[in-house]
Amino acid sequence: MQFLKLSxxxxxxxxxxxxxFRIYTYLLSLYNIEKQCSYPSIDVISERLNISISTVKRSIKKLSELGYIAIEKRKGLAGNFNIYKKLKHLITNTVTKKVSKVGVDSNGEKPLNGQISVEEALQNIEEESKVKSKQDSIDNHNNVRMARAVTNIDNSNFAKKILSMADEELLREAIRNFKKRRGRNATFLIQMLVDEYYKAGIKFSQGMLNLLKKGLKFQNIEQVSY
Structure with missing residues (x-):
């Protein structure tokens, strides 16, 4: 049983x-404190409250216009859906039953076999966003842009990760040697970079060293691993 305080x-x-009023209080009752939103589908609201879908849509639009809710449209693995945030009359110290950590649908029930829960969909979106943000940071790194000017590196995430960690001056010298020797691919540029580290006697960062050991097989790798 779930209880909800109303102002x-x-x-x-x-x-x-x-x-x-019924739709709004239903959204309040489903508010997820960790995600800071409610996310029942239009169909679920209609079914649970026995209100037509067209009325649900009009009511949600009205609640948004009044500033009672903020609507965000999201794309999930199972299709598009809305999440409802900034609920104006939310009282956070609600008393609720404890729900299992097993994925549940928007009503706190276990999804059917083969279905993905809304909770999992939101989690997937967050994780995808973090991965994309990190990848964008690597793709736009100054070192990566310098290397992109002399060879095609966009097909090698390994090369881009290495370059994003590299010392800029050593990379510039590696690029100069790469041009002199008419290098063509990203792997050869990485080899030139490793040679520059070796000649300068500069240690690799641990992250860079781990990637090199995992992705390349240079004869002198043990000599520069310190």
Missing amino acids: TDLITDKNITSNE
Whole structure:
């Protein structure tokens, strides 16, 4: 059983209809504190409250216009869906039943076999966003842009990761030698870079060293691994 506290201002609010009130309080009851949003589908709201889909859509639009909710459209693995944030009348010290950490749907129930829970969809979106942000940082790194001017490195994430960790001056020298020797591919440029580290007697960072050992087989790798 779940209990929800409602403010007197909401209960006596004359700006919303009874259906809008029911939909709004339903969103309040499903608020996820960790995600800071509610995310039931239009179909679920309609089914649970026995309100037509067209009425649900109109009511949600009205609640948004009144500033009671903020709507964000998201793309998930199972299709597009809305999440509802900034619920105006939210009282966070609600008393709720403890829900298992097993993935659940927007009503706290276990999804059918083969379905992905909304919780998992939101988590996947967050993880994809973090990965994309990190990849964008590497792709736009100054060292990567310098290397891109002399060879095609965009097909090698390994090369881009190495270059993003490299000393800029040593990379510039490696690029000069790469041009002199008419190098063509990213692997050869990385070899030139390793040679520059070796000649300068400069240690690799641990992250760079781990990548080199994993991805390349240079004869002198043990000599520069310190």
